[in-house]
Amino acid sequence: MDEKRFEVVYKQTVSFSTEVRILRDKVTGVHYLINWTGQGGGITPLLNAEGKPVVSFD
Template sequence: MKEKRFEAVYSQGTLDVVKILVDTETGVQYLAMQSGYAGGLTPLPDREGKPVLSSAGGEGVR
């Protein structure tokens, strides 16, 4: 069985949900938000505007 490409490393909320997902292939972190039937996904930028990368493919943000 193939490993999951995205791993949720942080989650908060039940109705209004905020999650941080990590792409296990690239290490890029994403912010995912869901409120009812609406939602969105965006890469997390650092201070320079570059995508935040996890160290060791998803092990950086716990």
Template sequence: MANSKDRFKKIYKQGKMTVTEIWVDQVTGINYLYHVDGYSGGLTPLLDRDGKPVVSPVVNGCQEY
């Protein structure tokens, strides 16, 4: 189970066999896209239309939603 000291927080999940998730680094606020299908998967920063990382606001070391 996640606790307040975990650095990454899952904020979105889609799928059961083929899974797409969005994880947020609670220190930097950078969003990451994680995708897994079978035995392969990948993690990459989530980028906006200008090619810059999507950053969520961070308040006192914790995500604000």
């Protein structure tokens, strides 16, 4: 498979070693919030105001 499943839709550098990104899964349309600082990080589905996952197929 040559096409990448995830695309970066937003990227913000918070400080020298901290970055936040929002990825979109092209298959499901679900957006994920990724945060990492130095050697550690985390990932979680991005939720809207109603607590449901943000989904888009742009």
